[in-house]
Amino acid sequence: MTVLASSDAVVEKSATNGQVLGVVDLRPSISVIGLGYVGAVSMACLSHLGFRMVGVDVSFEKVRSIKEGRAPIVEARLGELLAEGVEKGRIDATQNLIAAVLETDVTFMSVGTPTAADGGCDFSYVRQASRAIGQALALKSARHVVVLRCSVPPGTTLDVVVPEIEKASGKKLGRDFGVCFNPEFLREGVAVADFFAPPKTVVGTSDEQTAGQVAAIYGAVDERVIFTSIEAAEMVKYADNVWHATKVAFGNEIGRLCKSLGIDSHDVMDIFVQDKKLNLSPYYLRPGFAFGGSCLPKEVRAVAHIAKCQGVSVPLVDSLMASNEAHIDQAVKLLEPHAGKRIGFLGVTFKPDTDDMRESPTLALMARLLAKGEQLSAYDPNLDFGPHLQGQIDYVKHASPAQAKLMDALSTMVVDDAATLVGGSDVIVVSHATAEFRAAVATSAPGVHVLDLARLYRELPTNAEYQGIAW
Numbered sequence: 001m002t003v004l005a006s007s008d009a010v011v012e013k014s015a016t017n018g019q020v021l022g023v024v025d026l027r028p029s030i031s032v033i034g035l036g037y038v039g040a041v042s043m044a045c046l047s048h049l050g051f052r053m054v055g056v057d058v059s060f061e062k063v064r065s066i067k068e069g070r071a072p073i074v075e076a077r078l079g080e081l082l083a084e085g086v087e088k089g090r091i092d093a094t095q096n097l098i099a100a101v102l103e104t105d106v107t108f109m110s111v112g113t114p115t116a117a118d119g120g121c122d123f124s125y126v127r128q129a130s131r132a133i134g135q136a137l138a139l140k141s142a143r144h145v146v147v148l149r150c151s152v153p154p155g156t157t158l159d160v161v162v163p164e165i166e167k168a169s170g171k172k173l174g175r176d177f178g179v180c181f182n183p184e185f186l187r188e189g190v191a192v193a194d195f196f197a198p199p200k201t202v203v204g205t206s207d208e209q210t211a212g213q214v215a216a217i218y219g220a221v222d223e224r225v226i227f228t229s230i231e232a233a234e235m236v237k238y239a240d241n242v243w244h245a246t247k248v249a250f251g252n253e254i255g256r257l258c259k260s261l262g263i264d265s266h267d268v269m270d271i272f273v274q275d276k277k278l279n280l281s282p283y284y285l286r287p288g289f290a291f292g293g294s295c296l297p298k299e300v301r302a303v304a305h306i307a308k309c310q311g312v313s314v315p316l317v318d319s320l321m322a323s324n325e326a327h328i329d330q331a332v333k334l335l336e337p338h339a340g341k342r343i344g345f346l347g348v349t350f351k352p353d354t355d356d357m358r359e360s361p362t363l364a365l366m367a368r369l370l371a372k373g374e375q376l377s378a379y380d381p382n383l384d385f386g387p388h389l390q391g392q393i394d395y396v397k398h399a400s401p402a403q404a405k406l407m408d409a410l411s412t413m414v415v416d417d418a419a420t421l422v423g424g425s426d427v428i429v430v431s432h433a434t435a436e437f438r439a440a441v442a443t444s445a446p447g448v449h450v451l452d453l454a455r456l457y458r459e460l461p462t463n464a465e466y467q468g469i470a471w
């Protein structure tokens with residue numbers, strides 16, 4: 001007779017006299033392949049949470065170190081937790097990957113993914129480990145879960161790991177084994193502390209059963225697991241690290257510039273980081289159209305100029321206008337297949353809710369199309385062709401000679417309302433994500449193509465006529 005003792009265990013009792021025969025742990029046992037910085041920390045921390053762990057590495061030294069409860073690397077609290085795990089009988093380690101997979105329910109893979117000779121990702125360790133997992137699964141009847149923890153290019157889990165496992169095992173993803181991508185966000189030096197207080201826990205998987213199993217493992221440290229697709233989870237890890245690198249490079253460029261100007265960069269950045277509304281926030285981080293307006297391009301140019309005068313190298317700042325231009329180039333490219341059609345723009349000013357046209361990236365796009373001889377029209381609720389707008393038109397003509405022809409013709413292109421624009425266009429380019437434009441686009445006739453530069457909808461339309469610039 002079994003009695004549920006907690007969500008983690010059942011007590012087995014004698015059916016005749018009720019005597020306790022033993023306690024069965026319901027938690028999955030976990031094998032960890034690769035006992036480096038990520039794997040060793042996973043071993044230590046998950047064993048501390050009560051999981052039975054089996055570590056695997058090709059290195060005899062690392063295996064011996066883990067078996068003896070010693071940290072194979074320098075990492076705060078790691079030795080202490082490994083020793084605790086060994087003492088409580090929750091930690092074992094081996095060089096025999098197949099045996100480790102066979103005696104566990106879940107396998108975490110944390111082998112290295114170094115840079116390949118061509119600058120891409122070297123998959124050789126991931127392939128070897130996946131093949132060996134497949135060989136083990138060929139011998140196993142119970143369902144197994146494989147959790148990829150390495151940082152890899154999007155597509156690796158489904159295009160590299162799964163085919164290797166299926167080929168070696170003869171088994172099928174979903175039916176015989178589950179797979180998920182669970183990126184690791186630890187920082188070396190404080191990795192144990194990060195494990196118990198993670199910045200986030202992300203599980204990318206294609207089936208709910210696997211998602212639930214993996215989320216349950218992290219239940220004690222993070223109840224708010226973020227579920228997503230495997231590819232999005234893979235990409236998040238890369239996006240995170242590129243962002244962190246961007247932050248460091250940015251801070252250091254500001255630092256070099258400040259030093260050359262006799263300003264204490266820590267005074268500047270201490271103030272900078274206090275702005276949680278625009279600086280350290282989701283603001284400006286959603287993909288959309290290029291930046292513009294009266295401030296951002298002007299000030300990027302100004303800072304690049306100061307740096308040049310000071311003889312300070314700021315390649316990140318110098319790259320920003322080129323990056324912005326590349327985004328406008330992409331919009332031009334996406335419209336190339338529609339050459340000769342009537343192209344209507346919803347939104348002309350540099351962003352919604354303003355009449356400011358200065359350095360509007362939409363005007364830059366329209367000017368490029370006009371120069372190619374395209375037939376354009378536009379609607380913007382904030383454009384009012386009075387004296388104020390004429391001042392802006394004169395300003396744009398002066399600041400951007402490439403847009404002079406467009407500025408002269410703009411008043412003849414602009415129509416009075418969104419319905420007229422939509423009704424008279426074969427292609428609609430949306431620059432502002434407003435309720436008015438969303439409603440207008442919804443009335444477009446079948447066959448009218450929509451190029452969305454502003455992300456009108458969170459859930460994307462699936463019709464072939466709809467296209468986004470970065471989604």
Ligand SMILES: NC(=O)c1ccc[n+]([C@@H]2O[C@H](COP(=O)([O-])OP(=O)(O)OC[C@H]3O[C@@H](n4cnc5c(N)ncnc54)[C@H](O)[C@@H]3O)[C@@H](O)[C@H]2O)c1
Nearest residue numbers: 034035036037038057058110111112113125129150151184
């Ligand atoms: N180090 C970090 O802070 C960190 C953080 C997040 C993500 N990551 C990612 O996690 C992965 C692992 O990183 P790491 O720093 O722990 O690497 P690491 O080089 O320290 O450890 C990898 C281990 O895998 C072992 N290994 C390789 N092939 C094996 C095989 N076939 N069978 C068994 N063991 C094998 C190696 O011997 C090594 O001990 C990488 O993809 C890395 O990008 C690392």
